[in-house]
Amino acid sequence: MSTIPKAKSSTINALTVVSNGWDSHPRIERSVISNCHFESLTDSTQISRSRLSDTTLIASSAPTPAPAFSSKQGKSQIERSSLSESLVTDCYIDRSAVQNATVIRAHLERSSVDGSEGMVESSRLDRSRVSNCSFSGSSVAERSSASDCTVRDKSYVGRSQLNRCTVEKNTRAERSVLNDCRIEASWMERSRLDGCEVINCRLERTVFKGMRLMNGKWERGSLVGRMGDGEVIAEKLEDWEKRERDREEMERLQQPLVPLPPAPASRDEKATEPDAPAYLRINIAHGSDISPAADIKKEHTVMSPISDAGASSSSVGWSTGLTDSDSQSALDAYDGPRTETPPPPYTG
Incomplete structure (x- = not known):
């Protein structure tokens, strides 16, 4: 473990320095540093006129190639700074x-990064002020202010104001x-x-x-050409x-449509079959059942013109009014159909 030899006017609290052979040690001046954690910092790490709180300064253990845009990609150099959490x-x-x-x-120059728990990733900000933004993919913001924005994929923002945007x-x-x-x-x-x-467009001095x-x-609000072979589209965003x-x-x-599975019938629904005739319906709740006589076809009651009793017959027709014994005797004595012959001619 290495100590920090060149700290001036410093209050350093809970120091942890993890280093296996630094090339040079940090130089900290006029500093208040609290809860620090230093790791493999090299290239003459300098923290000047600084107030760092709950700070962790980590440089990669393996050398990281500097992006093409960076002219001062040192492993660490913080000047006239106040860093918190x-x-x-x-x-x-x-x-x-x-x-x-x-x-x-990041390469931050004359910069202020605010915001709820802020963040700036692998990006460069020159004379810019950003709040709650993410810059990634070698994107650059120069002399700009941005709030609640995402800038990525090698995009460049110069001397612009961005609020709640994705670029x-x-x-x-x-x-x-851009708002x-x-x-x-x-x-x-x-x-x-x-x-x-806006997708695949070129805009100059235009307001939309x-x-x-x-x-x-578009130039000065007028359509003057197109980009690529795609169809030019200009429409209200809410209509789209x-x-x-x-x-x-x-x-x-x-x-x-996916048919719903049939719902299981409740006990009350099973008690009565609505399609059955009234005399065949079962009421399970009352324990009744179909009587044997229910399957017999209902007989028609016909009043006999012969019998005053109006006895019912098992078939459609007229009652003879005879008892069963009389009917049987009459059938036994029957000798064929009755024939009527004309009277003999008058001979007198």
Whole structure:
């Protein structure tokens, strides 16, 4: 473990220095450093006129190649700085005030990074002020201010103001004001965009609000050409969003319906079969059952013109009014159908 030999006017608290043979030791001046953690820092690490609180300064153990944009990619150099609750790795930070920051391999110059727990990743900020932003993929912000933004994929922001924006895919924005925008693969200069989505466009001295722009060139608000072979699109962003919602809803409605499994019948539903005739219905709750007579077809009662008793017959017809014995005797004495012969001729 190495100590810190050149600290001047310093208050250092909870020091931890992890080093296996530094090339040089940090030089800290006029400093208040609290809860520090130093690791393999080299290249004459300097912290000057500084107040670092809850600080961790880590340089990579293996040498990290400097990005092409960086002219001073030292392993550490912080000057005239105030860092609070910070994690700092390979960086050059000059005349800085960084708050709640995580700064990783960044080049910050005359900079202030604020924000709720802030963060700046592998990026360079020159004379810029950022809050709650992420810069990655060798992106650069120069003399700009940004809040709640993401800048990535080798994008460049120069002398611009960004609020709640996403800038990506090699976009270049210079001297522009962007609010609530998503910019992709575009170039813009001296333009102002509010609530827009811009893809593969070139804008110069143009103002747009609530628009979706694709594949076009605009100068001073007029369309003057197109970018690439794609169709030029300029439409209200809310109209496009409504169309997308309608399309998604239509796709959802066109999906095949999945039949629901039949719900199990409850005890009360099983008790009565609604399609059965009334005399065949079963009421399980009362313990009744179908009587044997229920299957016999109901007989028709017909009044006999012969019998005053109106006895019922087992078949449709007239009752003879005879008892069973009389009917049997009559059948036994039957000698065929009765024939009627005309009277003999008168001979008198």
